[in-house]
Amino acid sequence: MTSTRSMLMTGNLAAAWGARLGRADYIPAYPITPQTEIIETIAKWVRTGEIDAKLVQMESEHSMLTAAGAASLAGARVFTATSSQGLLYALEMLYNIAGWRAPMVLVNVARALAAPITLEPDHNDILAARDSGFLQFHAETCQEVLDLILLAYRVAEDSSVLLPAIVNLDGFYLSFTREKVDLPSEEDAAAFLPDYKPVNPFSASNPVSKGATVLNGALYSYFKYHMHASSLRARDVFEKASAEFERMFGRSYSPVETFMADDAEIVLVISNSFSTIGKQAVKRLRNRGIQAGLIKLRMLRPFPSSLVARYLSGRRGVAVFDQNISLGFGGIIYSEVLTSLYHRRNRPQLILPVIGGLGGKQITIEEMERIFEATKNELGSESPEPLFLMRSEELERTMNLVKTAKEVHS
Amino acid sequence: MIIRVRFHGRGGQGAKTASRILGTSCFIEGLNVQDSPVYGAERRGAPVTAFTRISDEQILERGYVFDPDLIVVMDPTLLDSPAARVTDGIRKKGVIFLNSPSVTHITKQNIASDFRLVNFDLTNAAMEMLGKPIISSASAAAAARLIGMVKESSLEQAIETELEEIGLSEETIEKNVLLGRKVFSSLEPVELMTEESSRELKIAPLELILEGNGLEDITAAGNSSVSRTGSWRIFKPVVDYEKCTACTVCYAYCPESALTLRQDGKPVIDYDNCKGCLICYRECPPKAITLEREVVAF
Numbered sequence: 001m002t003s004t005r006s007m008l009m010t011g012n013l014a015a016a017w018g019a020r021l022g023r024a025d026y027i028p029a030y031p032i033t034p035q036t037e038i039i040e041t042i043a044k045w046v047r048t049g050e051i052d053a054k055l056v057q058m059e060s061e062h063s064m065l066t067a068a069g070a071a072s073l074a075g076a077r078v079f080t081a082t083s084s085q086g087l088l089y090a091l092e093m094l095y096n097i098a099g100w101r102a103p104m105v106l107v108n109v110a111r112a113l114a115a116p117i118t119l120e121p122d123h124n125d126i127l128a129a130r131d132s133g134f135l136q137f138h139a140e141t142c143q144e145v146l147d148l149i150l151l152a153y154r155v156a157e158d159s160s161v162l163l164p165a166i167v168n169l170d171g172f173y174l175s176f177t178r179e180k181v182d183l184p185s186e187e188d189a190a191a192f193l194p195d196y197k198p199v200n201p202f203s204a205s206n207p208v209s210k211g212a213t214v215l216n217g218a219l220y221s222y223f224k225y226h227m228h229a230s231s232l233r234a235r236d237v238f239e240k241a242s243a244e245f246e247r248m249f250g251r252s253y254s255p256v257e258t259f260m261a262d263d264a265e266i267v268l269v270i271s272n273s274f275s276t277i278g279k280q281a282v283k284r285l286r287n288r289g290i291q292a293g294l295i296k297l298r299m300l301r302p303f304p305s306s307l308v309a310r311y312l313s314g315r316r317g318v319a320v321f322d323q324n325i326s327l328g329f330g331g332i333i334y335s336e337v338l339t340s341l342y343h344r345r346n347r348p349q350l351i352l353p354v355i356g357g358l359g360g361k362q363i364t365i366e367e368m369e370r371i372f373e374a375t376k377n378e379l380g381s382e383s384p385e386p387l388f389l390m391r392s393e394e395l396e397r398t399m400n401l402v403k404t405a406k407e408v409h410s
Numbered sequence: 411m412i413i414r415v416r417f418h419g420r421g422g423q424g425a426k427t428a429s430r431i432l433g434t435s436c437f438i439e440g441l442n443v444q445d446s447p448v449y450g451a452e453r454r455g456a457p458v459t460a461f462t463r464i465s466d467e468q469i470l471e472r473g474y475v476f477d478p479d480l481i482v483v484m485d486p487t488l489l490d491s492p493a494a495r496v497t498d499g500i501r502k503k504g505v506i507f508l509n510s511p512s513v514t515h516i517t518k519q520n521i522a523s524d525f526r527l528v529n530f531d532l533t534n535a536a537m538e539m540l541g542k543p544i545i546s547s548a549s550a551a552a553a554a555r556l557i558g559m560v561k562e563s564s565l566e567q568a569i570e571t572e573l574e575e576i577g578l579s580e581e582t583i584e585k586n587v588l589l590g591r592k593v594f595s596s597l598e599p600v601e602l603m604t605e606e607s608s609r610e611l612k613i614a615p616l617e618l619i620l621e622g623n624g625l626e627d628i629t630a631a632g633n634s635s636v637s638r639t640g641s642w643r644i645f646k647p648v649v650d651y652e653k654c655t656a657c658t659v660c661y662a663y664c665p666e667s668a669l670t671l672r673q674d675g676k677p678v679i680d681y682d683n684c685k686g687c688l689i690c691y692r693e694c695p696p697k698a699i700t701l702e703r704e705v706v707a708f
Contacts, residue, residue, distance in 0.1 A: 209628060
């Protein structure tokens with residue numbers, strides 16, 4: 001390990017550093033809150049010559065991702081970032097880029113989807129890209145944002161994977177939040193992440209067909225099965241890469257992080273920035289003699305089913321915190337956790353669905369504690385009531401706002 | 411009782427409409443019917459397949475007809491197209507109808523099961539009646555007659571219904587009715603054996619699908635050079651070099667670069683790749699390009 005310096009930085013700045021230490025060559029960009037600061041930072045570095053990259057402002061996220069995928073195939077290491085409506089506007093290109101097997105890295109700064117319009121985060125934007133073929137890594141801290149970008153390039157570009165990746169960080173809770181980040185040296189980052197070597201790159205004088213038309217179900221299935229297998233392989237590749245990362249930088253990243261979970265009776269499953277509050281709740285409950293624990297999903301695609309099953313089998317109760325909602329069903333991660341456990345003989349008695357933090361709704365430590373309590377109370381229930389988090393004072397304020405808005409209108 | 415009919419044609423010939431006319435004519439007879447086409451990106455001349463299922467019971471089938479009782483081959487050149495797989499799955503003693511003045515083409519085919527062959531030159535009949543090689547009504551009429559369950563009046567009503575639906579003029583519809591009547595009266599019903607055929611099922615193991623590195627990709631920069639689109643032609647443009655003035659208009663208009671220029675500036679047509687769009691024929695100022703019916707596959 002050579003020189004490492006520590007800095008206070010926002011999640012957005014950490015993402016920009018991920019692109020910088022990852023030596024991205026090409027950054028197509030389009031502004032959207034709360035992601036814009038990433039691109040502004042990179043633009044500044046390009047202007048001052050601190051990084052040697054080409055940054056191009058496009059006319060939309062759709063064009064931005066199209067350019068990103070094409071440049072990745074041409075042999076550039078590509079970085080770009082978006083949020084929310086921007087991600088959805090580009091969504092059809094995500095499927096294309098994955099099908100092209102272009103190993104670019106996209107940062108999504110989570111922001112809830114309209115309507116109603118807001119700027120604060122939940123995960124319906126990033127989970128809309130769940131089935132696209134992009135690998136997904138979700139960050140809890142600004143440090144993780146930076147480190148997961150480097151890891152994402154390593155895994156995406158691995159010759160047994162060749163799929164693009166998204167690193168997700170929560171708007172505001174990480175994007176504009178400053179905390180200490182250890183910055184690897186450029187030399188160490190380069191040693192961990194060697195230059196990108198494209199497979200069959202194309203150029204103006206060497207045209208190559210990518211994502212050819214098949215018009216045939218068997219052929220289409222054949223390619224989709226290959227993409228699925230490649231995505232599943234990414235888990236092993238990630239674990240190997242993170243072992244090397246730990247040797248070099250001293251920070252350990254499993255696809256699933258466990259927190260006080262070894263002997264826990266009730267375990268909370270959670271991802272992203274609110275995991276921090278969940279951990280604090282677990283500590284407080286432990287102090288009161290309650291055997292609480294937490295697992296944090298860091299890798300969402302491929303979904304680490306076997307790890308989830310390993311950590312949750314034999315527990316009395318599990319709660320799944322979904323900061324998203326599939327309207328007309330419930331939480332998205334809930335069903336994935338359930339699927340991972342269903343065939344286990346010693347599956348938990350109860351898996352409680354929890355919806356919270358939609359549109360960035362704040363979550364207090366007490367609300368996190370309540371999740372454990374509710375899980376305990378529902379043990380033995382055949383149809384547990386899903387928990388929709390909202391504090392009474394929040395409801396009261398909300399009703400007042402709605403009332404005021406109606407009065408102004410009439 | 412269920413009868414499965416599979417139409418094989420080329421884009422623009424009317425295979426889809428044929429399957430619908432047959433479907434509607436059986437529907438008028440009070441039968442249960444299901445018809446559907448399958449084709450790629452819209453492209454005149456490319457292989458098109460369409461299906462009509464007819465039954466006196468509820469039809470619990472959908473999609474591709476793997477084992478047809480009757481195959482209607484609207485363009486005999488398709489018999490030589492490995493992509494079209496025209497005769498695949500024909501049932502034992504099933505019937506292949508060939509749009510052709512002769513049945514010599516089919517003898518090239520090495521088909522194990524014993525099928526029966528019927529032929530009629532639908533294109534010629536369509537040229538006489540409509541002045542165009544569009545054989546939707548003619549093909550439907552042939553199929554309707556062969557299966558023997560459709561009255562002539564029901565066929566006529568079905569032709570009118572379906573051609574009105576696609577917005578053809580009354581005059582064109584009337585001509586199509588006459589064409590359908592002609593084909594209908596020129597053929598005789600055949601007895602269709604509709605015994606259940608048993609298909610062996612082998613599922614490809616996933617390991618085999620993912621053999622190798624599992625990163626399969628098609629990176630060839632286009633494969634049109636190996637696909638001989640010349641077989642798509644119904645008419646062949648032929649240059650009369652006496653009349654040709656070497657004006658090169660045809661060369662400028664050919665959308666497929668299937669025309670090259672000789673030393674003297676007169677065009678040479680690459681028949682392997684000319685799709686028969688006939689733009690050269692339409693644009694030629696001295697009318698030095700004429701048409702010939704394409705009858706033989708190559």
